[in-house]
Amino acid sequence: MAFSKSSKIRRALQHIMGMHIAAESQERWSGPTTQLARYYTYMQAMSPPTVDNAGLGQPLLANGKGDAGAVPTLRRKKKGSKKETYWVDIEQPDVLESAPDLENGSGGRPLLLFRNKKVKRRILYPYRILIFARLIAVILFFIWRLKNNISDMIWLWGMSVAGDVWFGFSWLLNQLPKVNPIKSIPDLGALKKTCDLGEGRSSLPGIDVFVTTADPIDEPILYTMNCILSILAVDYPVDKNACYLSDDAGALVNYEALVETAKFATLWVPFCRKYCIEPRAPESYFELKAQSYICSSLEDFIIDHKYVHRKYDEFKMQIEMLPDTIRERSDTYNNIHINATFMADGTQWPGTWIDPTESHKKGHHASIVQIIVNQPSHIPQRGLPVCAKENVDFSTTDVRLPMLVYVSREKHPSYDHQKKAGAMNVQLRVSALLSNAPFIINFDCDHYINNSQSFRAAVCFMLDPREGENTAFVQFPQRFDNVDPTDRYCNHNRVFFDGTMLALNGLQGPSYLGTGCMFRRIALYGIGSPRRRADGVTTRTNIFGNSTSFLRSMLSPDQEQEMSLKLNEMAISELVDVMACAYEVCTGWGKDVGWIYNIATEDIATGFRAHRQGWCSKFCTIKPDAFRGTAPINLTERLLQIMRWSGGSLELFFSHSNPLFARGWLHPIQRVAYLNMTIYPITSIFIVVYGLCPMMWLLPGEFYIQRPFTRYVLYVIMIILMIHIIGVFEIKWAGITWMDWWRNEQFFMIGATSAYPTAVLYMLVKLVTGKGIQFRITSKQTSADTNDKFADLYVFRWVPLLIPTTLVFAVNVGAIGVALGKVILLNGSWTAVQMRHAILGLIFNIWVMALLYPFALAMLGKRGKRPIILLIVLPLAFITVGVTYCAIQYFLL
Numbered sequence: 001m002a003f004s005k006s007s008k009i010r011r012a013l014q015h016i017m018g019m020h021i022a023a024e025s026q027e028r029w030s031g032p033t034t035q036l037a038r039y040y041t042y043m044q045a046m047s048p049p050t051v052d053n054a055g056l057g058q059p060l061l062a063n064g065k066g067d068a069g070a071v072p073t074l075r076r077k078k079k080g081s082k083k084e085t086y087w088v089d090i091e092q093p094d095v096l097e098s099a100p101d102l103e104n105g106s107g108g109r110p111l112l113l114f115r116n117k118k119v120k121r122r123i124l125y126p127y128r129i130l131i132f133a134r135l136i137a138v139i140l141f142f143i144w145r146l147k148n149n150i151s152d153m154i155w156l157w158g159m160s161v162a163g164d165v166w167f168g169f170s171w172l173l174n175q176l177p178k179v180n181p182i183k184s185i186p187d188l189g190a191l192k193k194t195c196d197l198g199e200g201r202s203s204l205p206g207i208d209v210f211v212t213t214a215d216p217i218d219e220p221i222l223y224t225m226n227c228i229l230s231i232l233a234v235d236y237p238v239d240k241n242a243c244y245l246s247d248d249a250g251a252l253v254n255y256e257a258l259v260e261t262a263k264f265a266t267l268w269v270p271f272c273r274k275y276c277i278e279p280r281a282p283e284s285y286f287e288l289k290a291q292s293y294i295c296s297s298l299e300d301f302i303i304d305h306k307y308v309h310r311k312y313d314e315f316k317m318q319i320e321m322l323p324d325t326i327r328e329r330s331d332t333y334n335n336i337h338i339n340a341t342f343m344a345d346g347t348q349w350p351g352t353w354i355d356p357t358e359s360h361k362k363g364h365h366a367s368i369v370q371i372i373v374n375q376p377s378h379i380p381q382r383g384l385p386v387c388a389k390e391n392v393d394f395s396t397t398d399v400r401l402p403m404l405v406y407v408s409r410e411k412h413p414s415y416d417h418q419k420k421a422g423a424m425n426v427q428l429r430v431s432a433l434l435s436n437a438p439f440i441i442n443f444d445c446d447h448y449i450n451n452s453q454s455f456r457a458a459v460c461f462m463l464d465p466r467e468g469e470n471t472a473f474v475q476f477p478q479r480f481d482n483v484d485p486t487d488r489y490c491n492h493n494r495v496f497f498d499g500t501m502l503a504l505n506g507l508q509g510p511s512y513l514g515t516g517c518m519f520r521r522i523a524l525y526g527i528g529s530p531r532r533r534a535d536g537v538t539t540r541t542n543i544f545g546n547s548t549s550f551l552r553s554m555l556s557p558d559q560e561q562e563m564s565l566k567l568n569e570m571a572i573s574e575l576v577d578v579m580a581c582a583y584e585v586c587t588g589w590g591k592d593v594g595w596i597y598n599i600a601t602e603d604i605a606t607g608f609r610a611h612r613q614g615w616c617s618k619f620c621t622i623k624p625d626a627f628r629g630t631a632p633i634n635l636t637e638r639l640l641q642i643m644r645w646s647g648g649s650l651e652l653f654f655s656h657s658n659p660l661f662a663r664g665w666l667h668p669i670q671r672v673a674y675l676n677m678t679i680y681p682i683t684s685i686f687i688v689v690y691g692l693c694p695m696m697w698l699l700p701g702e703f704y705i706q707r708p709f710t711r712y713v714l715y716v717i718m719i720i721l722m723i724h725i726i727g728v729f730e731i732k733w734a735g736i737t738w739m740d741w742w743r744n745e746q747f748f749m750i751g752a753t754s755a756y757p758t759a760v761l762y763m764l765v766k767l768v769t770g771k772g773i774q775f776r777i778t779s780k781q782t783s784a785d786t787n788d789k790f791a792d793l794y795v796f797r798w799v800p801l802l803i804p805t806t807l808v809f810a811v812n813v814g815a816i817g818v819a820l821g822k823v824i825l826l827n828g829s830w831t832a833v834q835m836r837h838a839i840l841g842l843i844f845n846i847w848v849m850a851l852l853y854p855f856a857l858a859m860l861g862k863r864g865k866r867p868i869i870l871l872i873v874l875p876l877a878f879i880t881v882g883v884t885y886c887a888i889q890y891f892l893l
C-alpha cells in the first residue's frame with residue numbers, strides 16, 4: 001500500500017494528467033498536496049479499499065468536502081467550512097426508539113438513514129422578522145396609496161395599484177413557504193450497516209434507470225452514451241440496477257451506439273471499480289486536470305489509465321463514424337426498389353430510416369425493444385489477469401455489467417405521442433415486465449451521474465424508518481457543466497435549486513423537476529401513500545391497460561425475479577404490446593397513472609399528483625454533486641425553455657389540478673408553494689406595463705402616476721430594498737452567492753418582459769382554442785466554433801418573444817435621452833421639484849437597465865464579449881436621442 005516514490009512514475013503521471021506538482025510538494029511526496037494524493041491518503045486513513053458489492057470503496061467520503069456525511073470523523077474535520085456554519089443538527093437519536101425490534105441497527109432497532117438540519121437561529125429569526133416587517137410595510141403602502149388617490153391619469157393609477165397588490169400577493173406566495181428551510185443529509189454509513197449482508201451481498205432495493213433521447217442530432221449521441229456509461233458504472237449492486245434507453249427517434253445510430261457502449265463498458269466499468277475513480281462519465285473524467293484514484297500501485301494505475309484513455313478515444317471515433325458506417329452498409333444492401341437502413345446483421349432496421357419512408361420515419365414506426373446486456377447473476381464475477389486479450393488486470397475486480405435495454409416505442413401519425421411523458425410511461429411498463437424494480441431514477445440524455453454514491457444517497461431517504469415508506473420521490477438539484485463563468489443567463493438558477501428546494505424540503509417536499517430524481521414505482525402508478533391508502537393496491541384493466549403481465553408485475557413488487565427465467569416465459573410480444581400506441585387508449589395512463597399528459601411541464605404535474613395523494617418528497621444535495629448536465633447558454637434557447645416552463649405552469653393552474661382547488665392531502669403551505677409555481681408568469685403583465693411607463697417622458701408636459709411623487713418613489717424604493725435585505729439572509733442559508741441572487745433578479749426581469757407574457761398569451765389562446773404549447777426539445781448542440789467553449793453565448797437569434805424586452809429597454813434608454821434633451825432645451829428653468837422628479841425617474845430607468853443588462857449584452861452578439869462596450873454604446877444612444885429630441889422640438893414645433 002505504500003505510495004511509490006519513483007520520480008519516473010511521477011513524471012509520467014504529470015505527463016498524462018497535465019498536473020503541476022509544486023517543487024515543495026515533490027519533496028514531501030509522502031505527504032503530498034495534490035488532489036490525487038489527498039484522495040489517496042484520506043482513503044488510507046479510513047479504511048483500505050475494500051471490494052464490496054461492486055468492488056468499490058466509498059469515494060464520496062474521500063473527497064472530504066462532502067456533507068453526504070457517511071463517516072462522522074471526516075465530517076467533523078470540515079466543521080469550519082463557510083456554508084455549513086449557518087445550519088445546525090436537529091437533535092435526534094441515531095436509531096428509531098419507538099421501533100421494538102428489527103435485525104438491523106444497534107440494539108436491534110432500525111438506524112436512521114438521514115439527518116435533518118435547520119437554519120441557525122441567528123439567521124433564521126432576523127430573516128423571519130424581516131419578512132414580517134416587509135409584509136406590514138407593503139400593507140401600509142397600499143393604505144397610503146388608496147388614501148392618496150391623486151394622479152394625472154387615474155386609469156393608470158388604478159392599474160398601478162392593481163399591479164402593486166399583485167406584486168405584494170405574489171411576493172407573499174413566494175416568501176411564505178421559505179420560512180422554515182430544512183436540509184436533509186443522507187447517512188451512507190448507516191445505510192451500509194442496514195443493507196450489508198456480508199460477502200458482497202446486500203439487501204439494497206432494485207433501481208430501474210430511465211434515460212430519454214429524442215433526436216440523435218439535437219441531442220448528441222456522445223452525451224447520451226456518457227450518461228449510460230455513468231449509470232452502468234454507478235456504485236450500486238450490479239444485479240439490482242437496470243438501465244433503459246428510450247429512443248424517440250427510433251434511430252439505428254442510437255441503437256448501434258448503445259451496442260458499442262456496452263462493449264466499451266466491459267472495460268470502462270471494471271476500470272472505474274478497480275480504481276474508484278470519479279466521475280464515471282468518461283468525457284468528464286478525462287477532462288479533469290487531476291484525476292483521483294485508489295489502488296496499491298501507482299504504476300498500474302498509470303498504465304491502465306493510459307490504455308483506457310486510448311480505448312475511449314477509439315470508442316468516440318467509432319461513435320462519430322457510426323452515421324457513415326450505417327449509410328455505407330445500407331448502400332451496399334440497397335437497390336433501386338428499396339432504400340432501407342440495414343443493421344449490422346443484414347436485416348432491415350424496424351425503426352426510422354436514413355431516407356424516411358412510410359412506417360419508417362420519425363413519427364411512424366414499429367416498436368423496438370432489445371436487451372443489450374442481460375441481467376447479471378447475483379454472484380460477483382472476477383475478470384482475467386493481464387493476458388493477450390485483456391490489457392488491464394481485472395483479476396480482483398467484479399466485471400459484471402447491469403442490465404441494459406434499448407426501447408423505442410411504436411409511433412403512428414394518428415396518435416398523440418405526448419413527448420417525454422409518453423416515452424417515460426412506455427419505459428415504466430417495459431421495465432415492469434423485465435426488472436420491475438421498486439425504485440426508478442430518470443435522466444435526460446444530457447445529464448450524467450457525477451457522484452457514484454448518489455443512488456445510495458437517494459435510497460437512504462426511501463428506506464428510512466421514519467418517513468421512508470411515505471416518500472414518493474427524492475429530487476436532486478440540477479447542476480450544469482457548460483455554463484459560462486459569470487452565468488450570464490442565470491442557468492445555474494441557484495436561488496431556485498438551493499433556496500426554494502431547501503425551503504420546500506421543510507414542508508411536504510420539493511417538486512419533481514424532471515431529471516435526477518428517484519421515484520417509488522407505486523407512486524408513479526398513481527397509488528396513494530400508505531398513510532392515506534385505505535385499501536391495498538387494486539389492478540384494474542380500465543386504469544392500467546390490459547396486459548396481464550403488467551398487472552401481475554404490480555402485484556409482486558420488490559420481488560426478486562430471475563430474469564432469464566422470466567424472459568423465456570414471456571414472449572417478446574408481451575413487451576411489444578405494452579409499447580404500442582393503442583395500449584393507453586381508454587386507460588388512466590397520462591392522467592391517473594404514470595407521467596401526466598397534455599402539459600408542457602409534465603414533471604411538476606406528476607410530482608403534484610403524488611403530493612396530493614399524501615406522499616412526501618425529499619430534497620437531497622451531496623458533494624460532489626450527484627448529477628450534472630448541460631443547459632442552454634444561448635439567450636434565445638434559454639428563453640424558449642423558460643417559456644415552456646412558464647406556459648406549463650399556467651396550464652397546470654387552468655387544469656383540474658389547480659393547486660388552489662385540487663382536493664387531496666396537501667400541506668396548506670405546500671399548496672401556497674404550488675400556487676406560486678403556477679401563477680408567477682402573470683406578474684409579468686404588470687412588469688411590462690411598469691417597464692413601459694417612462695414613455696411618459698416623451699409627452700411635453702409632466703405626468704405622474706401617483707402624487708406626491710417623491711413620497712411614492714421613496715416608498716417603492718424602500719419595499720424593493722427590503723426584498724434585497726431579506727435576500728442577504730436567504731443567500732446565507734441557501735449557501736449561494738450574491739451573484740447568484742443578482743442574476744436571478746436580472747433573469748426574472750428579462751423573462752418577465754419576454755417569455756412570461758408570451759406564455760400568458762399562449763395560455764389565453766389555449767383557453768379559447770384548446771391548443772397547447774409545443775414541447776420543443778432544448779437544443780444541446782453547441783455551435784460550430786470549437787475554439788470558444790462559450791461560443792453559443794454570443795449567438796443572438798431574433799424571435800418575436802424578444803420584442804417586449806427590446807421595447808422596454810428602448811423606452812428606458814429613450815427616457816434618459818429625452819430627459820437630457822429637456823434639460824438642454826429648458827436650459828436651467830427647471831424648479832427644484834422638477835429636478836428631483838427627474839432624478840427619481842432616472843433612478844427607475846437605471847434600475848430597469850441594470851436588470852436588463854444581460855439582455856443588452858446579448859443584443860451586441862459577439863461584441864458583447866467585452867461588456868465595457870456598453871459604456872460607450874449607451875451614452876451615445878442617450879445623446880443621440882437627446883439631440884434628436886431637441887432638433888424635433890426646435891425645428892418642427
Ligand SMILES: O=c1ccn([C@@H]2O[C@H](COP(=O)(O)OP(=O)(O)O[C@H]3O[C@H](CO)[C@@H](O)[C@H](O)[C@H]3O)[C@@H](O)[C@H]2O)c(=O)[nH]1
Binds near residue numbers: 213423446513
Ligand atoms: O418527444 C420527446 C421530447 C423530449 N424527450 C426527452 O425529454 C428530455 C427533456 O428535454 P429537454 O429538451 O432537454 O428539456 P429541458 O428544457 O432541458 O428539460 C427540463 O424541463 C422539462 C419539462 O419541464 C423536464 O421534463 C426535463 O426533465 C427538465 O430537465 C430529453 O431527454 C429528451 O430526449 C423525449 O424523450 N421525447
Ligand SMILES: [Mn+2]
Binds near residue numbers: 444446630778
Ligand atoms: Mn435538458
